[in-house]
Amino acid sequence: MNYTRRNLIQFAGAGLTLAVVKPSAEAGMKPPVATGNIKAVNKDADDSKIISLDRLEQQAKEVMSPGAYAFISGASGAEWTLHENRRAFNDYPILTHRLADILEEDIDLSTELLGHQIPYPVICAPAGVHTFVHPEGELVSAKGVSDAGTIFQCSGASAKPLEAIAEASTGPKWFQLYFNADLGVTKDLLLRAKHSGYNAIILTTDALGPGSSEGFSSLGRPFPSGFTFGNHDPRFGGRGDFRNQKANLTPKDIEFVASVSGLPVIVKGIMRGKDADNAISAGAAAIQVSNHGGRQLDGLPAAISVLPEVANHVKKRVPIIFDSGIRRGIDVFRALCLGADAVAIGRPMLYGLSVGGAKGVQNVFEHLRDELRIAMLLAGCASTKNLSSDFLMNTMKNNT
Ligand code: FNR
Secondary structure (H helix, E strand, O other), X not given: OOHHHHXXXXXXXXXXXXXXXXXXXXXXXXXXXXXXXXXXXXXXXXXXXXXXXXXXXXXXXXXXXXXXXHHHHOOOOOOHHHHHHHHHHHHOOEOOOOOOOOOHHHOEOOXXXXXXXXOOOEEEOXXXXXXXXXXXXXXXXXXXXXXXXXXXXXXXXXXXXXHHHHHHOOOOEEEEXXXXXXXXXXXXXXXXXXXXXXXXXXXXXXXXOOOOOHHHHHOOOOOOOOOOOHHHOXXXXXXXXXXXXXXXXXXXXXXXXXXXXXXXXXXXXXXXXXXXXXXXXXXXXXXXXXXXXXXXXXXXXXXXXXXXXXXXXXOOOOOEEEEOOOOOHHHHHHHHHOOOXXXXXXXXXXXXXXXXXXXXXXXXXXXXXXXXXXXXXXXXXXXXXXXXXXXXXXXXXXXX
16 A cells, blocks of 8 residues: 555645645744745644654655755665664563553653653754744744743754744753854853753764765755854854864863853763763763764664663763654653653654644644653553663663
């Protein structure tokens, strides 16, 4: 059966390929203007129901320009790591507990993360250039994430300046730093983030050179017209060259970020236990296990495959956030069983933004929350705090 073709007919039937959008007060959206990168936004977004995040990606592909879709969905090299990020969840089949005496309303997904109480353990990963899929970019996605009640990790490569994004968000927000080789520029970014109300800094350690997507390059790397990096744009009080990143990061840079900002530092891009140890010794307040969604070094193992080893080293000294490949509630379930305290999602949030603005973003998070709750019920576990490798087969396989 040709599902793709059938789905496209359904999506077209739901009005998802229309070229105009109804202004939505709830979503805080302005009607998108046609740009080279935005083909259309779903006119009926507020009513849309997500069936699955894989199907949402197909809807998003319909409304995005080919360039935007290539940029977001793509990854580096032959995209082996990208695919492995999904496949490797299958290495951990779920083992249920039966006769567990649990009602759906008993299930507790709430989580505390660096002082924030969140209703379920799914947060928003940092991703650059949200204006690829919505003219107001991060201003709309930040609102959608706070409406979903969770944490917005704001990319240092945003199209909008961090101050405006902070204003658009009513919830907890963390600023992701690309450490600039000019220390003055890095200091400025940290102080601006602190003064704008960001609650923590994420130091990304795995993007030390330009990521490459063959699909995006083959289209001539079509960035949105008029695009600038919002945090470095002098019109918004920024300075410095975004591309001048410090490639030779060391643990001392974690100390620098912590001492200048006075905020907790999450170290993102960790793929082995020893590196987590070094980061914690240098003052990391949390570890983000991630291979950048396969967008940097192709050939890395799936992030889920290294999570048990990292968790064994961290031994609950600091929280672990996991990202790269989460698409279903059962993926969140398995990541929590393998030692994560919360997970972050990148591409699905952008797909939600493209089809439904702020409401579309909110729907993505709530969809994963609902899928996680059902997974917990069916697996026989009443609280995410009780998830452990006991719920998975083969947990010793990669647990070296
Ligand atoms: C990213 N990611 C990313 N990470 C980061 O630390 N800073 C950034 O600016 C970006 N930019 C970015 C852009 C786009 C379009 C994507 C899809 C991703 C990586 C991101 O934070 C996260 O690690 C991955 O997206 C997680 O994988 P999934 O959820 O997309 O499978």
